[in-house]
Amino acid sequence: MQQHSRYIDLTTDYGFKRIFGRETNKDLLMSFLNELFQGRKVIKDLVYNKNEHSGDIPEQGAVIFDLTCTADDDSQFIIEVQRRHQELFKQRTIYYGAKLISDQAPKGHRSDWGYDITEVYVIAIMDGFHFSDKPDYLHDICLCHRKTGEIFYDKLGFIYLELLNFNKPEEQLTTDLERWLFVLKNMAKLDKLSPYLRKPIFEKLFSIAEYTRLNKEEKDMYDVSLKRKWDEYSLLTSAETRGIRQGLQQGLEQGLEQGIQQGIQQGIEQGRLNTLKENARNMLNRGFNVQLISEVLGLSVDEIKSLMN
Template sequence: MQPNKTLRKMSKVNPKIDLVFKKLFGSEENKDILLSLINAILPTEKQVSEITLKNPYNVSDYAEGKLSILDIKAEDEQGNLYDIEMQLKGSNFYGKRTLYYWAKMFGSQMDYLTKEEQERKKRKTYFELHKCIVISLMDFEFFEDDKYHRCFTLKDRETNEIHPDLDYLDLYFVELEKFEHKYKTITTILDRWAAFLNNADVYSKNTLPKELAEIESIKKASEKLEVMYLNEKEREYYEAQQKHYLDENSRIQEAVEEAVQEAELKKQLEMAKNAIKEGFDNQIIAKLTGLMTEQIEQLRHKKQ
C-alpha cells in the first residue's frame, strides 16, 4: 500500500503542507472532497450532506502575504461550525492550542451579525449558538496508544451521559504519522484518506492504488494535486515549508536510528559483562556480541 521508501520520488505537491491542504480542500470547486474527508472522520450518526465554506481559498490572499490563515472554516446544514487544519509539527501546548481554537470559534458566534441583523441592531442570544467542531489532522504522534483516530466531547465522567445543553464541543484528532507506521491494512474510508494523504505526492492517476481509486473523492483529490498550480508567492511558501518538513523528517529518522543503535550497544555490553563474569576470553566474547576486543578489554578494566 505504501510506496517503496528507497524509490520514493515526489511527483506532485504534498497535501500535508498547509497551503496545499487548504487549496485542495478549502476551494469552492472541491467542496465534495472536503465533505468526503469530514464524513470519513465523523461517526455514522453524525454524517453531513452539505458544507458551506466560511473562508474559501483565495489566491489573492497569498499575493498579499496573508499566509497564516491556513485552516479551513466551514458550516454544515445544521449550522454546526468546523475548523479543519493540517499540522506538521507538534508542541508541548498543542492540546491547549486546540481548545483555544474551539473556544474562539464558539465565542465568536455571539459577535458575528449578518448585515440584516446589524441593520436591525439585533443581538445574538445563547439559543442561537451551534456546536463547534475542531478537526486536527496531525503528521506526528500526540497520544501514547496505537489508535490514530479519536474524538473528545463533554460527558459525565461516571455515566458517560451527554447533556444536550452541553453537547457543543467535538475535538477530532487524526494522527497520520501513527497510521503510516502502525497500520498495515485498510478497511474504512478514513483509512483510505489517511493512506492517500501520507503518500499523495508520489501517486499519479496511473499509480493510485485500487483501494484508493475506488473512492471517487480521493481519485478527484489525486487528479487535482497532479495539475495544481502555485504562483510565485505560493511556491516560495510551499518550498520553505516542504524543506522544513523534509528536514524535520530526516532529523526524526536520525534520532530513531541513534536510539536503536544505543539500545543495541547497551544489549551487547550487557552480554559482554555477563560473559566476562563467566570467564570467557575476549575472542569468544567478541564473536558472541559483535563488540571489538578493545571494547571488551575496557569493560574488564572498568570491572576492576
C-alpha cells in the same frame, strides 16, 4: 534540478490548502470530513469563511480552514481544521474551540439572546508528531460524565488524527476513512492511482494533485512549504529529548558538574544527528533525491547515501 514525486505532499500546508481549500474541490473536503464524523454529522454543503485567523502570537501558526457547514438536516455548525504543531497543542485546540463559541455572543448586552450556540468542532491533522502515547490514530473527544462516560454536551467536539499511527497497507483498506488517511499520509510516495482507491472521489483527487499541474509560482510555494515541513520534523522529534536525558544520566553517574554538562551536550548533538538521519530516511522513502535532501537537512551526500544500505 530538483526531483519531485508525481503527486504533491498533502501534509504540507500548501499542499493541503491547494487540494482542499478551493470552492471547486469542496466535495473532496466534504467527503473527508464526513468520513471523520462517521455518521454522527453529514455535511451537505460548506462555506470557507474568510476570517482564517492566526494564533495570538506568530509562532502559534495558523488555522488551515475556518468552515461553516450545513448538515443534511439543515442545521449549521462550525469546524476549524488545524495541521501545524504548536506548543501546548491540546490546550490551544481547546482555546480555539472555546473562542469559536465565545465569538457567537452578540456584541453589547442582549437579554434576548438565550445562549443559542451553534455546534463547534475542532479537527487537528497531525503528521510528524504525536498527540498521546496511545497507538490510536483517531481520537474523538467530547464532554462527558467522568464516572459514567455519559455524554454531557454533544455540540462541542475535538477530533485528533495521528497519521504516524496509521500504518495500514493499501491492500488492507476497508473503509473510505482508511482510504483518506492512507492518501493523506502516502500521497507523495505513490506514482499512480491504486486499484484499492478506484472511486470517483479519489480519481478526482489524484487528477488534480499532480506536481506537473502547478505553475512556476505554485511550485516555488510548494517547495517552500515542503522544506518548512521537514524543518518542523527536525524540531519536533523526540530524539533530541532522549539524547538530553541520556546525557544527563551519563553526567550524573560521573558525579562531576563538567561530566553533566558534557553529557548533556553530547546527548543534544547525538539527538540532533539522529533526528536528521531519521528525516533523511523518510525523505528517501518518499522519493526525494540525495542532493535535495542534503540541501534541506545539511547532511553530507555520503552520510545520506550510507542510509540507503
